[in-house]
Amino acid sequence: MRIAVVGGGINGVMCAASLGNAGHDVVLLERSTLMSATSSASTKLLHGGLRYLEHGSFRLVREALHERRWWLDQAPQFCHPLQLLLPVWRGQGRSRHLIRAGLWMYDLLAGSARLQPHRWLDRSEALAVLPGLRADGLVGAFSFWDGQMDDLALGLWAAERARSLGVSIHEHTSVDRVTTDGVLEGPGLHERYDRIVNCAGPWAEDLLRRSGLTPRHTLDLVRGSHLVVDRPLGTGVLAQVPGGSRIAFVLPWKGKSLVGTTEIRQGLGDPITCSDDERSYLRQFHDSVMEQSLREEEVASTFAGVRPLIRSSEDPGRATREYALERHGALLTVFGGKWTTARALGELVASRVA
Numbered sequence: 001m002r003i004a005v006v007g008g009g010i011n012g013v014m015c016a017a018s019l020g021n022a023g024h025d026v027v028l029l030e031r032s033t034l035m036s037a038t039s040s041a042s043t044k045l046l047h048g049g050l051r052y053l054e055h056g057s058f059r060l061v062r063e064a065l066h067e068r069r070w071w072l073d074q075a076p077q078f079c080h081p082l083q084l085l086l087p088v089w090r091g092q093g094r095s096r097h098l099i100r101a102g103l104w105m106y107d108l109l110a111g112s113a114r115l116q117p118h119r120w121l122d123r124s125e126a127l128a129v130l131p132g133l134r135a136d137g138l139v140g141a142f143s144f145w146d147g148q149m150d151d152l153a154l155g156l157w158a159a160e161r162a163r164s165l166g167v168s169i170h171e172h173t174s175v176d177r178v179t180t181d182g183v184l185e186g187p188g189l190h191e192r193y194d195r196i197v198n199c200a201g202p203w204a205e206d207l208l209r210r211s212g213l214t215p216r217h218t219l220d221l222v223r224g225s226h227l228v229v230d231r232p233l234g235t236g237v238l239a240q241v242p243g244g245s246r247i248a249f250v251l252p253w254k255g256k257s258l259v260g261t262t263e264i265r266q267g268l269g270d271p272i273t274c275s276d277d278e279r280s281y282l283r284q285f286h287d288s289v290m291e292q293s294l295r296e297e298e299v300a301s302t303f304a305g306v307r308p309l310i311r312s313s314e315d316p317g318r319a320t321r322e323y324a325l326e327r328h329g330a331l332l333t334v335f336g337g338k339w340t341t342a343r344a345l346g347e348l349v350a351s352r353v354a
């Protein structure tokens, strides 16, 4: 079949690769450049998502843990296992028993794809692993492992892989409208395909509406920002933000550290940048976790992306990170998803497209 994929983020690229691998004649159309939107603005973790266990997302976590292994095995030049600490401070945050139960389940769901089993570190062991950790009230920390990626480089690697599977990729090619019988329209573009796969990420719902179609799913657009901090770090740490139940990260990143992230609902036309409020929220979070507070001049840069979440909860933090497919005739639209699970999504799309 002749198939067009709209959107050159990680989901579009992995869908195109799976369709190419299944023997279809595939073109991928990206209005800007590959990986220029959400897929290069992530927290850069290839992970199961430990905190999704609290929402009962066992299927998603299990799939993501197995997909994490796939990326680490296939492209070790762009991703690697990363040790993470989950500290326990006296009288603060989730209980030690709850975290232990979550990590036990995380290891179990990973099965043969497990990296290293979690373990408890007492106070002095935790401070030896991460000397900058806030020592005041520290009881100890759980240590566990996930993957860390260079999302831009890994995404471009995935695009090269798609090309090698026969996918023809066209950047700077915008799609304005799609029809249910497979016609794709844009500036200088009017082409008919057997199938169209809409992988426009945060813009997927908008493309349907602009095409006069009524989607059954609604996207919840939730911005997440990060600070890149001029301070090297050996090990990652995740912790509860002060005064809330959200979890945020301080991670080593290319000789610096990465502090993220936030969850701010926004509209499609709003700027995708880190606001002053997010900047101070992230600095406050950093200072609640690390011994030495962050000076403004240490913030080397910031970046932000918009999560295309399927609307499922009033609280964006509880919204599902699952993906869903919606069919309108010859058009298949992808809603939601995570970086880590993009390959599994691609396989599902390839199995459904026929």
Ligand SMILES: Cc1cc2nc3c(=O)[nH]c(=O)nc-3n(C[C@H](O)[C@H](O)[C@H](O)COP(=O)(O)OP(=O)(O)OC[C@H]3O[C@@H](n4cnc5c(N)ncnc54)[C@H](O)[C@@H]3O)c2cc1C
Pocket (backbone or CB within 6 Å): 006, 007, 008, 009, 010, 011, 012, 029, 030, 031, 032, 033, 034, 035, 036, 037, 038, 039, 040, 041, 042, 043, 044, 045, 046, 047, 173, 174, 175, 176, 199, 200, 201, 202, 203, 204, 207, 222, 223, 224, 225, 261, 304, 305, 306, 307, 308, 336, 337, 338, 339, 340, 341
């Ligand atoms: C702050 C943040 C942190 C995250 N952290 C992680 C993490 O650590 N691990 C993880 O697994 N996931 C993470 N995610 C989720 C993950 O980044 C996203 O699920 C994923 O990148 C979405 O990819 P996508 O291809 O659907 O969207 P995008 O990457 O946004 O790609 C969509 C593409 O479609 C193009 N496009 C849109 N409209 C058109 C059109 N009309 N014509 C042509 N092209 C069009 C856009 O230019 C864009 O390039 C995070 C997300 C955010 C925002």
